[in-house]
Amino acid sequence: MALEGKTAVVTGAAMGIGKAMTEILLQNGAKVVLLDVNATAGESLKEALNKEYGQKTLFLNCDVESEEQLKAAFQKAADTFGRIDILCNNAGILNEATWEKTVSINLMGVIRGSYLALEHMNKMSGGQGGVIVNTASMAGIGPFLSCPVYTATKSGVVGFTRAMAAASVASGYGIRFNALCPGFVQTELMSNIVDRLGRFSHLTDATHKLVEKMGVLSVSEVAECLLELVTDETKNGEALVVFPKGKKYVTFSSLLQ
């Protein structure tokens, strides 16, 4: 998929991985609507990006926990730029103490965002198709010992993405669904981890050892993988793992063999 003339919506776009995703989409010709709960960071990023790329971005203060706010944001995106072609469901938190909120943002936010975006993108109801990339995590593929709820949300995101990819093909939606599964990435989410492990704070040292063993990615390495999942029309229902040693499409075994 060529990005020139396309419109993307990125959740959790004000900082970290979402910010890098926004930048790479703009660099490749897309217009980008940034959604985030951090209005200060979002507005100032929008100002900076519009100076660099022209009036190609819009920031909307939007919480992915709110159906109403998300619905209004997609409508505003479509009204402003005429179409929605790409959705990056990226907003996420890691907090084992406030675990219900972790489920609400990381898993329910992805489902909510996908279903609302379908109203604009689905070829069966007047949309032009496109691609939805959900930010999962390496924890969505293998267990992250100190973060069982985070692991559960990311496994859920991988499962939801793969099932939606199959549903989309069978239903003629014209939308590809892929999951991006990074290892550890240098962002705000990684800081103060000790305060965020809740009942597993005794596993802080083990967490740090795992980080040391696996290494840490930059946000731009992750954004390059997003670009691949967006532009490569052959990718649907994929989970792309990226870690400092390289990237790999996950092979899932079939129960029917």
Ligand SMILES: NC(=O)c1ccc[n+]([C@@H]2O[C@H](COP(=O)([O-])OP(=O)(O)OC[C@H]3O[C@@H](n4cnc5c(N)ncnc54)[C@H](O)[C@@H]3O)[C@@H](O)[C@H]2O)c1
């Ligand atoms: N940092 C890592 O090591 C890592 C690794 C793999 C996957 N991830 C995933 O990548 C995604 C982005 O994480 P990050 O590391 O860039 O984190 P980050 O904390 O740097 O950025 C997250 C952004 O999401 C926004 N956000 C949080 N809650 C929101 C909500 N309810 N609605 C809208 N926006 C909200 C924040 O304001 C922030 O701008 C998350 O889904 C995370 O789970 C992160």
Ligand SMILES: CCCCC[C@H](O)CC\C=C/C=C/C=C/[C@@H](O)[C@@H](O)CCCC(=O)O
């Ligand atoms: C502390 C920051 C938290 C960031 C959360 C991110 O989503 C990153 C999660 C990254 C990795 C999770 C890894 C889980 C790996 C397991 O499957 C583990 O068994 C891998 C062991 C690797 C090894 O021992 O060689």
